[in-house]
Amino acid sequence: MSLTRIKFPAGFWTGLHQLGISPHDVVRKARLPLTIITEPAVSTSQYFAIWEAYSDLIDDIAKGIIKLTTVFETAHYPPSVLATYHARDYRDALKRMARYKQLCPPESLRITEEGKYCTIELDWQYTEQPGPPMLVGITLAFLLELGRRGTGKPLTAKLVEFSQPMGDIQILETYFGCRIRIGGNCNRLTLHRGDLDRPFVSYNAELLEILTPVLDKTLDEHRTHSITEMVKWILKRNLPAGRPDIQMVASELGMSDRTLQRRLTDEGTSFKHLLTQVRHELARDYLVDPSLDIKEVAFLIGYEDQNSFYRAFRLWEGDTPSNWRTQHIGN
Structure with missing residues (x-):
């Protein structure tokens, strides 16, 4: 999604080279993975970190x-x-x-x-x-x-x-x-x-x-992208690494958690509701992949134990993950 993702023009890294500054040094200074240099876009916090790092490597801001x-x-x-x-x-x-x-x-x-x-x-x-x-x-x-x-x-x-x-x-x-x-x-x-x-x-x-x-x-x-869509996109990207909280998502969007909650309320939703929605959507996506066992699916959408995932899935679909998978795989 482009709204939270900021494109660094390729010329930025070329420009650094011309100034005798290694893009790798900038990225290391920003404490970001080196792969970010070849990524098409970065988050707001990463974007700011790269500029801060360039600033630190030059003697003077001006x-x-x-x-x-x-x-x-x-x-x-x-x-x-x-x-x-x-x-x-x-x-x-x-x-x-x-x-x-x-x-x-x-x-x-x-x-x-x-x-x-x-x-x-x-x-x-x-x-x-x-x-x-x-x-x-x-x-x-x-x-x-x-x-x-x-x-x-x-x-x-x-x-x-x-x-x-x-x-x-x-x-x-x-x-x-x-x-x-x-x-x-x-x-x-x-x-x-x-x-x-x-x-x-x-x-x-x-x-x-x-x-x-x-x-x-x-x-x-x-312009059609909303805060709701941005939050869902960030959640989907971060869920496999653990359960993201509102502070983490707000920080990635460069705003306070109170502001984020207010913006979501204005759009008629809440962080908790979106987290549940994203887990439900991802659960369905993962379950139709036969290479993933159910325990892995539970882990990938942020559940520490399989039983919690089973209870949540029953509420969403009125069925167990294994029954749902049997009916939907190959359809």
């Missing part, structure tokens, strides 16, 4: 922000970013970026145009955790980098505000070409509104015609 933002090659952009790079002008690019950011949580962008300026505020979807400073800085730097690469002009910002310390501010002020304010209550990039009308030299109407309908369709499908 230096790390500028290095990765400028080394990232356009050829490695995922389709959602490619669409922004080939937009008609800077305004069109930023609007597309805010729209398609929804395909890659947890960052979310809010754009406001007023008077001479345009502000872009960074927010977080599906998580109450503030993102790592490195990720915050790179997200805002990348928005200016997009305008510079697209227009072919050395654009500067009017003001950049960060809620957390960002290392050597001078480095950032040199890059953004403006004052940097630290310790506010938001992360925000303020641009000169006139720059938004600048055409992109990389404008490609033909490519946009191909990419836009595909991305819009993906976005519509993406």
